[in-house]
Amino acid sequence: MVKTIRFTGAVLAMLGTALAQTPALQGPRPPGPPVTVDLAGALKLARDYGQQFLQAGIAAALAHEDRVQAKAAFFPTVAASSQFAYTQPNGTASGVFVANNGEREYIEQATVHSEVFSFTRLAEFQRTVAAEAAARARQDVALRGLVATVVQSYYALVTAQRHEVNARRSVEESSRFLDITRKQERGGEVARADVIKAQLQHQQRERDLQDADTVKRKSRIALGVLLFQNLTQPYDVVDDLKPDLPLPAEDEVRSLALSTSPEIRTAEAGVKEAQAGISVARSAYYPSFSLDYFFGIDANVFALRGPDNVKNLGSVVQASMTVPVWNWGSTRSKVKQSELLRRQAGQDVTFARRGLELNLNSFYLETLAARAQLESLHSSLDLSQESLRLTVLRYQAGEATALEVVDAQSTLALARNGYDDGLARYRIALASLDVLTGRF
Numbered sequence: 001m002v003k004t005i006r007f008t009g010a011v012l013a014m015l016g017t018a019l020a021q022t023p024a025l026q027g028p029r030p031p032g033p034p035v036t037v038d039l040a041g042a043l044k045l046a047r048d049y050g051q052q053f054l055q056a057g058i059a060a061a062l063a064h065e066d067r068v069q070a071k072a073a074f075f076p077t078v079a080a081s082s083q084f085a086y087t088q089p090n091g092t093a094s095g096v097f098v099a100n101n102g103e104r105e106y107i108e109q110a111t112v113h114s115e116v117f118s119f120t121r122l123a124e125f126q127r128t129v130a131a132e133a134a135a136r137a138r139q140d141v142a143l144r145g146l147v148a149t150v151v152q153s154y155y156a157l158v159t160a161q162r163h164e165v166n167a168r169r170s171v172e173e174s175s176r177f178l179d180i181t182r183k184q185e186r187g188g189e190v191a192r193a194d195v196i197k198a199q200l201q202h203q204q205r206e207r208d209l210q211d212a213d214t215v216k217r218k219s220r221i222a223l224g225v226l227l228f229q230n231l232t233q234p235y236d237v238v239d240d241l242k243p244d245l246p247l248p249a250e251d252e253v254r255s256l257a258l259s260t261s262p263e264i265r266t267a268e269a270g271v272k273e274a275q276a277g278i279s280v281a282r283s284a285y286y287p288s289f290s291l292d293y294f295f296g297i298d299a300n301v302f303a304l305r306g307p308d309n310v311k312n313l314g315s316v317v318q319a320s321m322t323v324p325v326w327n328w329g330s331t332r333s334k335v336k337q338s339e340l341l342r343r344q345a346g347q348d349v350t351f352a353r354r355g356l357e358l359n360l361n362s363f364y365l366e367t368l369a370a371r372a373q374l375e376s377l378h379s380s381l382d383l384s385q386e387s388l389r390l391t392v393l394r395y396q397a398g399e400a401t402a403l404e405v406v407d408a409q410s411t412l413a414l415a416r417n418g419y420d421d422g423l424a425r426y427r428i429a430l431a432s433l434d435v436l437t438g439r440f
Contacts, residue, residue, distance in 0.1 A: 037227065038238040039154055043440060045227040046150045047143070056135075056142035063135035067128040073121050076114035083107035102300040109296030116291050119283035127276035134269035140262035144435050146226075151431040153223040158239050159424040160216040166416040167209040170409065173388070174202040177405055180396065194402035201406045208413070241423040243374045245430060250364055256437035257360055267345070267352040274342040281334040287323040294318070359436060367429035370422065377415075377422040384408070384415035 037045070047053060085105040087095030095103045115121060178198040184190040224231050258264070297304075299312040306312055324331070388408040394400035434440045 032230075032233060034234040034236065036236045036238065039151070039240065042150055042154050042223070042227055042237070043147055046146055049226065049229065050142070050146040050149075053139070053142045053146045056139040060132070060135040060139045063128070063132040067125070067132045070121070070125040070128040073115070074125070076112050079111045079113070081107065081109055081111065101298075104300055105298070106300070106302040107296070107298045108302070109294050109298065112293040114291050115288065117287075117289040119286045120280060120288065123276055123279035123283050127273055127280060130269050130273035130276055134266050134273060137262045137266035137269055140438075141266060144262065144438075144440075147440050148432065148435050150223075150226055151428060151435075153219070153226060154237060155241070155424045155428055155431075157216070157219040157223050157237055158241060159420055160212065160219040161237075161239070162241075162420040163417055164209070164212040164216050166413060166420070167205065167212040169416070170413045171202070171205045171209050173409055173412075174198070174205040177392065177409070178202045180392070181402060184396075189398065190402070197402045197406060201409060205409075205413075241420070241427055243378070243423060243426070245427065247367060247371060247430070248433065253364060253433055253437055254360055256439070257356060260438040261352070261356050261436075263352045263356060264349065267349040270345040270348055271342065274338065274345040278335065278338040278342055281331065281338040284324055284327075284331040284334070287321055289319070289321045292318040292320075356436075363429065363432045363436060367426065367433060370426035370429045374419075374422050374426060377419040381412075381415040381419045384412040388412045 083105075084107070085100065087097050087100045087103050087105075089103045090096050092098075093102060094100050178195070178201075181190060181195045181198040185192060185195050221231065223237070224233060224235070228235070293315065294317075295315040297312050299306060301307065301312070304311070304313045388405075388411075391400050391405050391408040395402065395405050431440070
């Protein structure tokens with residue numbers, strides 16, 4: 001038999017609405033209005049989409065739940081059970097199976113179970129506490145890694161935008177020089193070779209502008225991936241490159257870095273976790289004691305009293321102690337394993353401190369070098385601008401060649417980009433110190 005199902009218009013409308021609201025069937029969200037983002041705003045946005053940071057946050061949450069579960073194991077648990085057992089009769093009171101209490105047995109009980117004394121439970125709880133601390137520290141490590149990535153991408157875009165502006169100015173300067181050579185050629189003052197040289201220079205500057213625009217677009221996409229869910233979201237970044245940003249004292253940076261380093265905290269938490277692992281392994285040497293309390297019915301009839309008015313409802317207490325005797329050296333091997341892990345964790349702390357010292361020294365030296373070169377780069381920029389101006393005047397007076405003008409233009413283009421790169425280098429170096437000290 002074939003049945004035909006008919007849908008009314010209202011049902012079809014409801015189905016269409018439900019399908020449209022299904023995330024898997026939705027198209028990409030339309031981009032929002034243009035926004036302007038500074039570095040602090042970029043760091044805030046990146047926390048919502050940083051994959052490693054989000055994964056570290058989930059790992060920390062999982063470690064917290066492990067600690068909650070380990071702590072809950074210290075407290076008594078309550079459970080209810082219902083059971084009915086039927087035994088084949090054979091004319092006796094117990095039935096075929098002599099261990100049973102009758103042909104029919106009804107069990108309706110509430111059970112309270114508690115491990116009164118267990119070294120293992122205590123050691124497991126201590127280990128979960130250390131594991132949660134390590135997971136929180138790794139979350140901070142992931143956050144600082146995300147900050148470093150965002151800073152690099154942010155100032156890569158700022159620098160690319162400046163390079164595009166510089167390339168556009170170089171195109172304008174080469175265009176003016178090309179116009180000068182053409183006018184002088186028409187006046188018979190220079191040869192055709194000067195015009196060709198100027199035209200080649202102008203074409204090269206136009207290609208440089210195209211390359212700068214491509215780099216800017218790629219940098220914008222790279223930063224947008226970190227900040228926005230929709231890659232087509234229009235946005236601008238704040239250009240905060242300044243040569244006069246203060247450099248913190250080395251002692252202050254060192255003190256803050258050593259006191260806030262998540263890498264060291266992760267390694268130290270690993271030591272505590274490994275130490276708790278030794279306790280867990282050694283707990284297998286010690287006995288454990290548990291207590292069970294049962295209240296309810298365990299009778300041949302499902303009633304508070306039996307046929308002879310015998311009381312069926314009652315309670316029973318059961319205590320047990322487990323004493324380890326022999327397991328062929330398995331416990332000793334586990335203890336040895338845990339001690340080796342503890343030794344490795346101690347080495348991780350040492351390497352973490354040495355790595356932090358290395359980063360502190362190298363980053364601070366990088367910052368000093370970047371700041372020291374800013375004045376020289378700015379001076380080179382001023383000299384290059386003046387050199388181009390004087391060379392063009394000399395060329396118009398017939399005292400310089402077109403090759404000298406082209407060389408001056410190239411030198412100025414390099415000086416502009418070099419100064420902007422120096423500003424970005426100093427700003428990124430300062431940000432690297434901020435990452436080490438946690439000031440972001």
